[in-house]
Amino acid sequence: MTIPAQFDAKTIENKWYDYWMKNNYFHSEPDHRTPYTIVIPPPNVTGVLHMGHMLNNTIQDVLIRRARLKGFNACWVPGTDHASIATEAKVVAKLKAEGINKNDLTREEFLAHAWEWTDKYGGVILDQLKKLGASCDWERTKFTMDPDMSASVIKSFVDLYNKGLIYRGYRMVNWDPEAKTTLSDEEVIYEEQQGKLFFLRYKIEGTEEFLTIATTRPETIFGDTAICINPNDERFAHLKGKKAIVPICGRVIPIIEDEYVDIEFGTGCLKVTPAHDMNDKTLGEKHNLEIIDIFNEDATLNSFGLHYQGQDRFAVREPIAIELQTIGALAKTETHLNKVGTSERTKAVIEPRLSDQWFLKMEELVKPAIKSVLEDGDIKLHPARFNNTYAHWLNNIRDWNISRQLWWGQQIPAYFYGDGKEDFVVAENIDDALKLAREKTLNLELETKDLKQDVDALDTWFSSWLWPMSVFGGIMDPESEDFKYYYPTNDLVTGPDILFFWVARMIIAGYEYTGQKPFTNVYLTGLVRDKQRRKMSKSLGNSPEPLELIEKFGADGVRVGLLLSASAGNDIMFDEELCNQGKAFTNKIWNAFKLIKGWEVSDTIEQPESSKVAIEWYEAKLQQTLAEIEDNFEKYRISDALMAIYKLVWDDFCSWFLEMIKPAYQQPIDSITFAKAIEMLENNLKLLHPFMPFLTEEIWHLIAERTAEEALIVATWPELKSFDSQLITNFESTIEVISGIRTIRKDKNIPFKDAIDFRVLNNENASTYFDSVVVKLGNINDLEYVSDKVEGALSFRVNSNEYFIPITGKIDVAAEIAKLTEELNYIKGFLKSVQVKLSNEKFVANAKPEVIENERKKEADALSKIETIEHSLAGLQ
Helix, strand or coil: CCCCCCCCCCHHHHHHHHHHCCCCCCCCCCCCCEEEEEEECEEEECCCCCHHHHHHHHHHHHHHHHHHHHCCEEEECCCEECCHHHHHHHHHHHHCCCCCCCCHHCHHHHHHHHHHHHHHCCCCCCCCCCCCCCCCCCCCEEEECCCHHHHHHHHHHHHHHHHHEEEEEEEEEEEEEECEEEEEEHEEEEEEEEEEEEEEEEECCCCCCCCEEEEEEEHHHHHHEEEEECCCHHHHHHHHHCCEEEECCCCCCEEEEECCCCCCCCEEEEEECCCCHHHHHHHHEEEECCCCCEEECCCCEHHHHHHHHCCCCCHHHHHHHHHHHHHCCEEEEEEEEEEEEEEEECCCEEEEEEEEEEEECCCCCCHHHHHHHHHHCCCCCEEHHHHHHHHHHCCCCCEEEEEECCCCEEECEEECCCCCCCEECCCCCCCHHHHHHHHHHHHHHHHHHHHHCCCCEEEEHHHHHHHHCCCCCCCCCCCCCCHHHHCCCEEEEEEEHHHHHHHHHHHHCCCCCCCCCCCCCCCCCCCCCECCCCHHHEEEEEEEHHHHHHHHHHEEEEEHHHHHHHCCCEEEEHHHHHHHHHHHHHHHHHHHHCCCCCCECCCCCCCCHHHHHHHHHHHHHHHHHHHHHHHHHHCCCCHHHHHHHHHHHHHHHHHHHHHHHCCCCCEEEEEHHHHHHHHHHHHHHHHHHHHEEEEEHHHHHHHHHCCHCCHHHHHHCCCCCCCCHHHHHHHHHHHHHHHHHHHHHHHCCCCCCEEEEEEEEEECCCCCHHHHHHHHHCEEEEEEECCCCEEEEEEEECCCCCEEECCCCCCCCCHHHHHHHHHHHHHHHHHHHHHHHHCHHHHHCCCCHHHHHHHHHHHHHHHHHHHHHHHHHHHHC
């Protein structure tokens, strides 16, 4: 076969991905093999590939390709999430740009637009993953709004409701006024913001006295229904039982007493706005206060805002402050730093709001998930430090608000048959709902037209928490062959930012519905940051386009570049140079393959001793590295596993093994060595394949004609065997010997083509096993072991052995004496500085033991070098 001079990544990537797809290697069906299953963290249906996806999915592909090579029935299920808030916001924005208001549409009309959007953009990110080489089982692709997936969500809701775990409650919730929906506590991000503290003066009814109260939100005075003082605060004892007048609106409100008020904080009293603060609501319920909601769903003021009606909450703050000042109701303002809750999705400031919502009781549900991870270790988080985060969240869990005021998503299966808050039934469909409603009301005249389904949708996470089960049909049919075979899954790769949102909830759902864990290991990736440690974002302009990186460096180069610096749970300081390093590695492997295939092979020449030794060493080195790789995968150190392979291929294979077996210029290589070189190359390719699938598959097929059954993607992972570790240790010394010879050749300008004599004083009785390699790589004419130092020779040491190169006629003796004398004087000066330190009692007494040890090593090394140089000088003079 003709081997191209350069590795053409783009052509080769397209060729092999098409080949893999054509031969259906990615698809899995239950069979006799042990399954290995991964479910993809479903990206948003509106998403496009970013660097976080690149890292996450590369790791998943490495795991799935390795499992395939190890003989498992590997199944990687891809899919996307409908992302209710994000997608609905995009559709609303698109409609607005077209002059269409969502509120003017029926639910069905709006959903038609949402599905059109999804059909247009929904598959983009999955198609982009193919460019990366992701070997997903595309036939199993799922979308959280697929009919069977939605049916699973509805069935789950009905089941949990019937168990008494889902309830409807009128609660204070986190309201996102931009998305116009409630959010769970976990979807609120608290950020410190600089604001103002307004000191407001409330007049005491029937007197000329005022009470001053501090607030960060003067606009909420329209919702005030009481002022609260501490009954033990003597400053306000005379106000007990009296009333105050709210500025601007003139509402008369009671002054109540409660020990909740901190006498020492602020002015010692507070305004109570039950509709817009969680603590105020608690006080309001305790004291039976009126509840006045002053905001519309978009956080503009309603009619209770009087002449500010229709204006945004933040827009009216300054005008209200000016009016308060004008009427003498603003005592002063101060700058104030406080934490403000913002929506994770829209970044809007959250508004506390009272509304009817659906909640899931979590107190009992969470217990198996705590036990599994934190007590039994059935599920392991990698790295384990995330156990603390997991424990904090789950031990402090609150009931989950699962309803959202959106249309895009699974509609809540509650059907109202009357006007009362309790006039509803919960069922999987309207026909079942009708039966339940008739039973509940004893009204057999009820018809489906009399039922109205709750307009709200379910939280996206309430869909995706079923993902490992629902993708295999486990909720609708727990006895299905797929579900029983593939579940529980093996590994989950995701980001720590959704450890609670998704990971913990999947564990909770898994135990609730199957009594089993949904996966065994959770590999938590870090964030991809730029080299200045900034989080990558489009707004900063520091996030490269993944597809452009693939175009520039090749998919294999990008995969290697990302993974070399991606240790579990640690943020990645991404630099494009990493991808360039990956590309260089690609070229290194390609050129090594070309070198081997360029050799002429002879069946008649004998195998050199140096080649025989080289093969035995490399086989041992490969086994040592394989053991290291297996250990790293076991500990989910994917980056370390790649680095071990990288060093094996770059250093041991390319820099040493190929040099040891390379035939002389224009000479053939013996067939036994050549066959072994191909065998070692093929083993390297198997180890590299999970990380660099395109390059390795290309070389695999260029080595020999292969059938579809013999493709690398379905080859067999190298078998771990025992190996001679002493062989590896001995070769480390041999490397130092060869390096010593090369250094002398370089320093003394002795051309490599000139053979030299070599003498060895074997003080430590070191192995002579690699002598043939030393002879070849050092171009040694005559290697001889001696019992005494060789006079008139250049020398160097490796451990306690001494090595000599006779110099007759090869160098300028006078120049060499001058050079060695200069080096000797330098080292003597260095030795003196070290010995001064070690003779300083104060330094020795205060320095750390490892520092002292390091200085003593410097002293010993310097003494050894001085002895060697002095011996060389004696031989020259």
